[in-house]
Amino acid sequence: MISVYVDLAIGLVLAFLLLSLLVSGINEAFVRLLGIRSKFLWAYLRDTLDGGSSEGTSWIPSKIADIFARLPFSRKDPRPVHSPDPSPAVVAPVPVDPADPDAGATTAAGQGAPQVDMTERLYRRLQEIDHPKGARTTISDIPPERFSGAVMELVSAEDGGVDGLLAKLEAIGSPLAGHLKGVWESAQRDLGAFRQGVESWFDGEMRRLSGLYRRYVKWVLFALGATLTLLLGMDALEYGKTLLRDNAYRAAVAAIAGGGQEALAGLRETCAPGAGSSAGAATGAPAPVDPYACVTESFSSPALVKIFDHSIVSVTLPPDGGDPSFNWNGAVWWDRLTTPGHWPGYALTSIALLFGAPFWWDVLRRLTGLRNRA
Known part of the structure; x- marks a missing residue:
C-alpha cells in the first residue's frame, strides 16, 4: 500500500516539475527576447546615478502592472546605447559649470542642475563586458568589483580625488553622492578601504535589487502558470x-x-x-x-x-x-x-x-x- 502512495507522489511531483519547466522556459524566452533583466538593472542605475527620468520620476515604478508594462515595452529604454569600442583610455572629469559657484545649492531644490548623464559615463567604463546583440547594451549583471573599479577610475579623473568627485556629484544632483559620501566617511578617507566599501555597498544593492526582481517575477510566473494550467486543462x-x-x-x-x-x-x-x-x-x-x-x-x-x-x-x-x-x-x-x-x-x-x-x-x-x- 505504501508503494501506491509513493507512486502517486512521484507522479504528481513529476507532472509539476514538467509544467514548472515549461513555465520557466516561456518566461525565460520573453525575458531574453525583451531584455527585461538588462532594462531592470539599468533602470535602477539611472535612479541611483541620475535621479530618475527627465520628468523627475523613477525609472522603476512602484506598481507591478507598471513594472511589466513600462520596462519591456516603454519607448524610453533606460539602457545606454551599445558601443563596440573598448572603454576610453582617458577618463574625463565630471563636467560642472564653473561659473555657478552655488551649483550644489541650486540642485538641492531640484533646479538648475547641469545635465550630466552619469549612467552613460558608468557604461563607458564597463563596455568591454558588453555583447553586441542590438542597439542597446545587454549587460544584465555588473560584478561589484567591476563597479568599484569604475568608480575609482572616475575618482582618478578628478583633481580633488574622492572629495572632488563627491562635490561634482552633489553639484549635478546625483543620488550617488550621498551613498559614496557615507562610504568615504566610513572608510576614514582611506582609498583602499573606500574601494572595498563601494564594492560591499554595491553588492548589497544588487542583492536587494535581485530580491525585488524575484518578487515581481513571481506574479508573472503565477500568471503564466495559471494560463498554462487552464490551456492544458491540468x-x-x-x-x-x-x-x-x-x-x-x-x-x-x-x-x-x-x-x-x-x-x-x-x-x-x-x-x-x-x-x-x-x-x-x-x-x-x-x-x-x-x-x-x-x-x-x-x-x-x-x-x-x-x-x-x-x-x-x-x-x-x-x-x-x-x-x-x-x-x-x-x-x-x-x-x-x-x-x-x-x-x-x-x-x-x-x-x-x-x-x-x-x-x-x-x-x-x-x-x-x-x-x-x-
Missing part, C-alpha cells in the same frame, strides 16, 4: 485519481499474469467492447476488442502521457512511429474549463507551479533517492 486532483487508477490497473494485469484470476473482472471492465474503441464510437456499435491489444495500449499510455489529453490542442503520437497529429479540442476543453468540479484542481496546480522547477526537482530527488554528483 486538474491536479483528477490527475492524482488517474495515477491511482493506472497503478491499480497495472497491479491487476500483474496479478492475472501471476495466476490471480480474481483481478480478471476489472480488466474485463477496462477492455470491454466499445470502451475506448474508436471504431465502436464511430459506428455506434461495439467493436470486438483484442485483450492483448487493449493491455498493450494501456501499458503504452501511462497516466503521465495522458497529462496533456485535455488541453485545447492535443497531440497524438501514432503507435507505428509516424508523424504526430494535432487535434483541436476547443468544445471539450471549454466544457471542462467551465465545470466547477475542476476548479479546485486548477487552483492546486497553479499554486504548485509557484514553487518552481528547482523545488520540485529537489522533492523528486528525495523521493527517488537520486543524488547530485559531487
